[in-house]
Amino acid sequence: MSIDTDTAARVAKLARIRVEDDQLPALAQEFSNILDFIEQLNEVDVEGVEPMVSVTPMRLKRRQDGVTDGNQQDKILSNAPDAREGFFAVPKVVE
Amino acid sequence: MTDLTKMKVAEARDALRAGDMTSVELTEACLGAIDAADALGAFVHKTPEIAMEQARAADARIKGGEAPSLCGIPMGIKDLFCTRGVPSQAASRILEGFRPEYESTVTGKLFDAGAVMLGKLNMDEFAMGSSNETSCYGNAVNPWRRGNDDTALTPGGSSGGSAAAVAADLCLAATGTDTGGSIRQPAAFTGITGIKPTYGRCSRWGIVAFASSLDQAGPMTKDVRDAAILLQAMCGHDPKDSTSAELAVPDFEAMLTGDIRGKTIGIPREYHMDGMPDEIEALWARGRDMLADAGARIVDISLPHTRYALPTYYVIAPAEASSNLARYDGVRYGHRARLSQGEGINDMYEKTRAEGFGAEVQRRVMVGTYVLSAGFYDAYYNRARKVRTLIKKDFEDAFAAGVDAILTPATPSAAFGLGEMQDADPVQMYLNDVFTVTVNLAGLPGVSVPAGLDKQGLPLGLQLIGRPWEEGDLLNTAYALERAAGFVEKPAKWW
Numbered sequence: 183m184s185i186d187t188d189t190a191a192r193v194a195k196l197a198r199i200r201v202e203d204d205q206l207p208a209l210a211q212e213f214s215n216i217l218d219f220i221e222q223l224n225e226v227d228v229e230g231v232e233p234m235v236s237v238t239p240m241r242l243k244r245r246q247d248g249v250t251d252g253n254q255q256d257k258i259l260s261n262a263p264d265a266r267e268g269f270f271a272v273p274k275v276v277e
Numbered sequence: 278m279t280d281l282t283k284m285k286v287a288e289a290r291d292a293l294r295a296g297d298m299t300s301v302e303l304t305e306a307c308l309g310a311i312d313a314a315d316a317l318g319a320f321v322h323k324t325p326e327i328a329m330e331q332a333r334a335a336d337a338r339i340k341g342g343e344a345p346s347l348c349g350i351p352m353g354i355k356d357l358f359c360t361r362g363v364p365s366q367a368a369s370r371i372l373e374g375f376r377p378e379y380e381s382t383v384t385g386k387l388f389d390a391g392a393v394m395l396g397k398l399n400m401d402e403f404a405m406g407s408s409n410e411t412s413c414y415g416n417a418v419n420p421w422r423r424g425n426d427d428t429a430l431t432p433g434g435s436s437g438g439s440a441a442a443v444a445a446d447l448c449l450a451a452t453g454t455d456t457g458g459s460i461r462q463p464a465a466f467t468g469i470t471g472i473k474p475t476y477g478r479c480s481r482w483g484i485v486a487f488a489s490s491l492d493q494a495g496p497m498t499k500d501v502r503d504a505a506i507l508l509q510a511m512c513g514h515d516p517k518d519s520t521s522a523e524l525a526v527p528d529f530e531a532m533l534t535g536d537i538r539g540k541t542i543g544i545p546r547e548y549h550m551d552g553m554p555d556e557i558e559a560l561w562a563r564g565r566d567m568l569a570d571a572g573a574r575i576v577d578i579s580l581p582h583t584r585y586a587l588p589t590y591y592v593i594a595p596a597e598a599s600s601n602l603a604r605y606d607g608v609r610y611g612h613r614a615r616l617s618q619g620e621g622i623n624d625m626y627e628k629t630r631a632e633g634f635g636a637e638v639q640r641r642v643m644v645g646t647y648v649l650s651a652g653f654y655d656a657y658y659n660r661a662r663k664v665r666t667l668i669k670k671d672f673e674d675a676f677a678a679g680v681d682a683i684l685t686p687a688t689p690s691a692a693f694g695l696g697e698m699q700d701a702d703p704v705q706m707y708l709n710d711v712f713t714v715t716v717n718l719a720g721l722p723g724v725s726v727p728a729g730l731d732k733q734g735l736p737l738g739l740q741l742i743g744r745p746w747e748e749g750d751l752l753n754t755a756y757a758l759e760r761a762a763g764f765v766e767k768p769a770k771w772w
Contacts, residue, residue: 190643197599197646198606199639200627209643212703216644219704220657222588226664233662237476237490237669237720238745242519257378261610270608273622 185213281306282446286350286503287530289449293339293349300339300349303449304332304393307351310447311395316772319432319442321356321414322364322397331393338391346506348391353442353451356397357404358384358494359483363394367485368402368412371633372611381483382515383452383494390510395448399438402635403602404459404487407709409437410695411637419467419692420445420768423733427771430692430735433463433709439497440467444768450507453497456487457590458713460495461725465687465738468727468766470759471497472504472752475745476720477522480515488597489520491590491717501726501756505529508748524746532749537757538572543680547583548712550689556731557686564684564728564739567761568754578680580671585664586715587707592648592661593718598638599645605633640703669719676744682754685712687725687738712740722748724755728762736766 190210194201201209236242259265264272281303284292292298308328311320328351335349359365359377366372380388388394399417401409408431409417417437419430421444432441436453440463443451453460455473464471472495479494486492496507509529515521544565549558569575607613607629614628634642648657675683689711698706716723722745725738739758743751 193643193647193650196650197639197643198603198623198626198630199634199643200624200631209640212640213644213647215702215704216591216640217647219707220588220592220648220661223585223592223657223660223664226582226585226660226667228660228663228667231663231666233659234665234669235662236520237665237718238520238522240477240520240522243516245516254378258609260378261375263607263611263613272608273616273620273625275622 185210185217282310284449285499286347286449286506289350290346290506294344300332300335300393301329303349304328304351304395307395307448314445314447314772316418317420317441317445318399318415318417319438319445319447320353320396321368321399321438324363324394324396327363328393328395331388335391335393345390347387347510349393350391350449351393351395352387353395353398353439353448354384355436355439355452355454356400357454357485358452359485360384360394360397364397365485367404368400368414369633369635369638370413370612371605371630375610377483379483382480382517383484383511386513387510398442398451401435401437402638403485403598404435404454404456405598405637405641406434407458407462407706408695408698409434411635413635416695417441418695420772421467421692421735422768422771423735429695431466431695433466433692435459436463436497440464440469443467443469443497443499445772450496450498450503452494452511454484454492454494455717456491456594457717458710460497461713461723461738461740462688462709464497464725465727465736466692468736468764469497469499470501470504470724470726470755471495472508472724472748473716473722474508474512474748475722477520478512478748480518480521482515482517486601488594489601490597491594501752501759502530502533504724505533505752522746527749529749529752532753533756534753535757535760537568537754540573540681540754541679542568542573542575542754543578543675543683544575545578545580545583545683545685547580548685550711553689557689557737560729560737560739561684561686564758567758568684571757571761576680578675578683580675580715582664582668582671583715586668586718587711589661589664589668589718590710590714591644591707592657593665595641595645596649596658597645599642599649602638602642605630637703665718668715672719672721681744682751683742685740685742687712687740691731691733691735691737716742721745722751724751726755726758726762727764728758729764730766736764
C-alpha cells in the first residue's frame with residue numbers, strides 16, 4: 183500500500199511527533215515499504231481464528247480497589263521538567 | 278588480579294563462600310576492567326560507589342554465613358531497568374536526567390540475593406533495534422573482530438552493551454530484555470549464553486515498556502550454568518505485574534544433569550531460509566548431530582506460519598509501543614522541549630517527542646499509530662493478532678506431537694559491521710530477528726548457546742526453544758549442547 187504525504191502528516195499528528203514538511207516524502211516512502219512488508223499477512227487464511235488476547239492462558243488477577251500508597255508528592259514530582267507549588271506545570275491548556 | 282573478571286558466576290560463588298577471595302577484590306577488578314574498556318561503549322552509567330558499598334555488604338553477609346547464590350557477584354544492568362537513584366533512560370534522549378524513585382522487581386530481587394551493580398549498560402533506544410546503533414549514547418562495540426581486520430562490529434541488539442560487557446569480561450554476568458530476540462541475537466553475536474524465559478516468568482514491573490505482550494527479562498552469561506543461577510534469582514511471581522505467573526520457580530541449576538537421553542528434538546523445516554549462509558546450515562546440522570549423539574531423538578517438524586512471524590511482529594510490537602510510549606510527553610519526567618512565545622501544549626508534546634525520540638523509535642511509534650488508527654485496526658492489528666494465534670498453534674501442535682525442544686540457528690548471519698546496514702531499508706535490519714521473533718509471539722522460552730566460529734573467526738549461536746514453563750528442562754538440553762560444542766574461544770583483547 184502506498185502512503186501519501188498527507189497520510190504521513192496525519193499519522194505524525196496523531197502520534198504527536200513534529201515532522202517538518204520537507205521530511206514528509208521520505209517518511210511516507212518508509213511507511214509504504216514497511217506496510218508492503220506487513221501486507222504479506224493478507225495471504226494467511228484467518229477465517230474463524232480468534233485474535234490473541236493473552237499469550238499464556240491466564241485469568242487476570244483482581245484486587246481490592248483500595249488506596250495502597252500515597253503521601254509521596256515529592257517523589258512523584260522529583261523528575262518533573264517543571265514542577266511548581268506541588269504541581270506539574272504545563273503551558274496554558276484552557277483559553 | 279585482572280583474571281578475576283574472567284570468572285564465571287558459579288566459580289566466583291564457590292570461591293567467595295570458601296573465603297578464597299572477597300567481593301571487594303572481585304568488584305575492584307571488574308571496575309578496573311570497565312575503566313579500561315571505554316572503547317567498547319558497553320557501560321554508559323558507571324556506579325562504582327554503589328558497587329563498592331554492595332560488595333562490602335556482601336562480604337559481611339558471606340562472613341556471617343548467609344550467602345545466597347549471587348552474594349557478592351558483580352553484574353551489569355541493562356539501561357532499560359529502573360534502578361533507584363541511578364540514571365535509567367532506555368538509551369533515549371527523552372529520559373535524559375531521569376532517576377527513578379523506585380527499583381524494578383527484577384533488579385530488586387538480584388540485589389536481595391546479594392548481587393553487586395557495576396553500572397548501566399548500553400542498548401538500542403527503547404530496545405528497538407538489532408545492532409545497538411539507535412542508542413543515544415552511541416554504539417556499543419563487539420569485542421570480537423574478523424581476524425586481523427579492525428572493522429568495528431556490532432554486538433547485536435538491543436542488549437548490545439550487556440553482550441559486549443559479558444563477552445569482554447567486564448562483569449561476570451548481565452541482565453538483558455528480549456522482545457523479538459534482544460537477548461538471544463546479541464548473545465549469539467558475542468559468543469555468550471542468553472535465555473529469554475516464558476512470558477510471565479520474570480516480572481516486568483519497573484522495566485521500561487516497549488511491547489508489553491512480548492517483553493521479558495532474562496540473563497546474559499558466560500555459560501549455561503550461570504544462566505540457570507541468574508534466572509533462578511530473577512524469576513518469580515510479582516503482584517505488581519498482572520501478567521506475572523503464580524508458579525513455583527524450580528531449582529534450575531540442580532536440573533543440569535546433561536542427560537537428554539530419550540528427549541525429542543524437533544528441527545523445523547521452515548527455518549531453512551533462502552540465502553542463508555552455508556556456515557549457518559552446517560552449524561545447525563552439527564548441532565543436530567551433537568544432540569543425537571547425546572541420546573536425543575531427532576525429528577523433522579513443520580511450523581507452517583514461520584514466514585509470517587516478522588510481519589506479525591512489525592504490527593504488534595509498534596502498536597504496543599505507540600501506546601506505551603505515549604507517556605513520554607514532557608510533563609512528568611525526562612526531556613521537555615523549549616517553547617517559543619505563543620506555543621501551546623500540543624506544540625510542547627510534538628516538539629518534545631521529535632527532539633527526544635530517535636529516528637527508529639519515531640518510525641515505530643508512527644507505524645503503530647497507523648495500524649491502530651480508525652479504519653485500519655481490523656485490516657492490520659486484528660489480522661496480526663489472528664496470525665499470532667496461528668503461530669502459537671504451530672508450536673502447540675509440535676509439542677503435542679511429543680517434541681520436547683526445537684533446535685534452530687540463533688541468527689541468519691554472524692555479527693556485521695557497525696554502519697554496514699545504515700543505507701539498508703529498515704526491513705532488512707528487521708530480518709536479523711527471523712529465528713527469534715516467533716518465540717516471543719508464542720510466549721515460549723528460548724536460549725542461545727555459542728556453538729562455533731565462522732571462517733572469519735566470529736562466534737555463531739544455536740537456539741533451543743522449549744515448552745512453556747519448562748526452562749529447567751530447556752537449560753538442561755542447552756547444557757548438553759554446550760558440553761558437546763565445547764565452545765571456549767574468547768575475543769583477543771584490543772580495547
